[in-house]
Amino acid sequence: MRILTTAGMMIGIAFSSAFADTPPLHPQRQSELIHLVRQDCGSCHGMELRGGLGPALTPQTLKDKPASSLVSTILHGRPGTPMPPWKNFLSESEADWIVDNLQKGFPDAR
Amino acid sequence: MRARIPLLLVLALGVLSGCANSNLRGTGDLGVVIERATGSVQVLDTTHRTSLARVDGLGDLSHASISYSRDARYAYVFGRDGGLTKVDLLTQRIDRRIIQGGNSIGGAISADGKLVAVANYEPGGVKVFDADTLALVADIPAIGSDGTRSKVVGLVDAPGQRFVFSLFEAGEIWVADMRDPKRPALRKFTGVGREPYDGMITSDGRHYAAGLFGEDGVALLDLWNLDAGVRRALVEFGRHGEKLPVYKMPHLEGWAATGSQIVLPAVGKHEVIIADQNSWKEVARIPVAGQVVFAVARPGGREVWLNFAFPNNDTVQVVDLPSRRIVQTLTPGKGVLHLEFSPRGEQVWLSLRDENRVEIYDPDSFARIGTLPVESPSGIFFTVRAHRTGL
Structure with a gap:
């Protein structure tokens, strides 16, 4: 039964990533990105992402913002503000994954 | 009357021995480390290089800091979520807490x-x-x-x-x-x-x-x-060429004032600036391993220890001020968030966030002399801060 459930979940994950326009991220990389967002983005945006020196990154604050501009902010930073570019550390599909999850409600590290 | 004096003596001795049994102690060798992900702190002892207790229930402690009561018994913990918690280092309990x-x-x-x-x-x-x-x-x-x-x-x-x-x-x-x-x-x-x-x-x-x-x-x-x-x-600080991205803002509390000189992390530069504390003019700049977050002077002021922002946050460097040279580069582990010297500087404690431990180094030999398990540690604060302006 457990095997069947897991298989079902895996098919679900496979389908959802098949519909997305980017290849799925390896679970190991996903957990690295969760750590990066919570810890390193968290140094300005708060570990709970409710804001600090930088703005809050909660689903409410991001819901009206186009994903493409958020991805661009992550990759290229926002000149004139303290937001730095992360393109040396993140691919575009990884930035997509982060924005998608921020807008849904970002997963916890544990 | 004759009978009362011995009775008082006996009572006094009883009280004294009672105190001795309750582990009467000072707080001058104590401190606190923040466990940023779990909303807890640990009470540290720098004499025995150990943790005495964990205190839970302090809320969101990402980016928490501490000030001490002037008797160095209580730690006021300032949490990210607006929590203000007064922790008693002797009973190792929360004394009061408000949001x-x-x-x-x-x-x-x-x-x-x-x-x-x-x-x-x-x-x-x-x-x-x-x-x-x-x-x-x-x-x-x-x-x-x-x-x-x-x-x-x-x-x-x-x-x-x-x-x-x-x-x-x-x-x-x-x-x-x-x-x-x-x-x-x-x-x-x-x-x-x-x-x-x-x-x-x-x-x-x-x-x-x-x-x-x-x-x-x-x-x-x-x-x-x-x-x-x-x-x-220090208007010249920050000029000279293109600014590099800053992945974590430097902390100025750690600006190391060493008597006549002050050591500052440059912003957007992989450099520290040495300035004269009277004229506030730059006297030197030293290239370092990354964007400095904390520049902490060892008590005595001869050396300044540096930690760095992502992606160089696995590194610690030591600047010798008389020669203005980097004399040591350590890579103690991932996520070096903070460092704190014991009051007279014979130990330095480092928090390694991603390794879930605090490490203790001998700042003379650079040998590791202790390690403690601490969950996602960030700031380390010893009670010597109780008696310093600005801390």
């Missing part, structure tokens, strides 16, 4: 130890509490000359029962005289520069400096002569 704001960044304790002030991002301002009871004494909304509320950064105590802090959006420095605690007398300095992101006070309590993110240099206020106003210093 005083929505999003806060740090705090300070007054020179007389009676007032604890907290700097808030949301709602932007400073709240002042009775240090015993944590009852609200004064609320200072940070409404700048632009008419809007600013985030408050760089809150420190200053001699003369004052608090000094900076307004991030408005670009102002305010001095709050708390001699009449319910009616703070504010002196406001406007137009000090764009985006002050943190502030510090020199250990003599004379100069308050706010680092500016939005322009070059620091905004400098001489607290001995407020009428002279805020002036710009």
Whole structure:
């Protein structure tokens, strides 16, 4: 039964990533990105992402913002503000994954 | 009468031995490390290089800091979620706890130890509490000359029962005289520069400096002569070539004041700046491994230890000030968030966030002399801070 459930979940994950326009991220990389967002983005945006020196990154604050501009902010930073570019550390599909999850409600590290 | 004296003696001896049995001890060799992900702290002992206890239930402690009561018994823990928790280092329990704001960044304790002030991002301002009871004494909304509320950064105590802090959006420095605690007398300095992101006070309590993110240099206020106003210093710091991205803002509390010299992390440069503390002029700059977050002077002031922002946050470097050279580069582990010296500098404690441990080094031999399991450690604060202005 457990095997069947897991298989079902895996098919679900496979389908959802098949519909997305980017290849799925390896679970190991996903957990690295969760750590990066919570810890390193968290140094300005708060570990709970409710804001600090930088703005809050909660689903409410991001819901009206186009994903493409958020991805661009992550990759290229926002000149004139303290937001730095992360393109040396993140691919575009990884930035997509982060924005998608921020807008849904970002997963916890544990 | 003759019978009462021995009886009193017996009673007195009983009380004394009772005290001895209850582990009477001082707090001068104690400290606290923040466990940022679990809302807990551990009480540390630098004599035995050990942890005495864990205290839970302090809320969101990402970016938490601590000030100590003047008897060095209580740690006031300023949490990110606006929590203010008073932890008793002797009983190792929470004495009092309040939620005083929505999003806060740090705090300070007054020179007389009676007032604890907290700097808030949301709602932007400073709240002042009775240090015993944590009852609200004064609320200072940070409404700048632009008419809007600013985030408050760089809150420190200053001699003369004052608090000094900076307004991030408005670009102002305010001095709050708390001699009449319910009616703070504010002196406001406007137009000090764009985006002050943190502030510090020199250990003599004379100069308050706010680092500016939005322009070059620091905004400098001489607290001995407020009428002279805020002036710009170290304007050359930050110029010279393109700025590099900053993945974590430097902390200025750690600006190492070493008597006649002050060591500052450059912003957007992989350098530290050495400045003369009297003239506030740059005397040297030293290339280092990354964007410096903390520059911490070893007591005595000969060496300054540095940690770095992502992606160089696995590295620690040691600057020897007389020769102005990097004399050691260590890679103790991933996520070196903070470092703190024991009061006389014979030990340095490092928090390794991603390794879930605190490591203790001998700063002379650079040998590791201890390691403690600590969950996602960040700030380490020893009680020696109780007796230092600005900490």
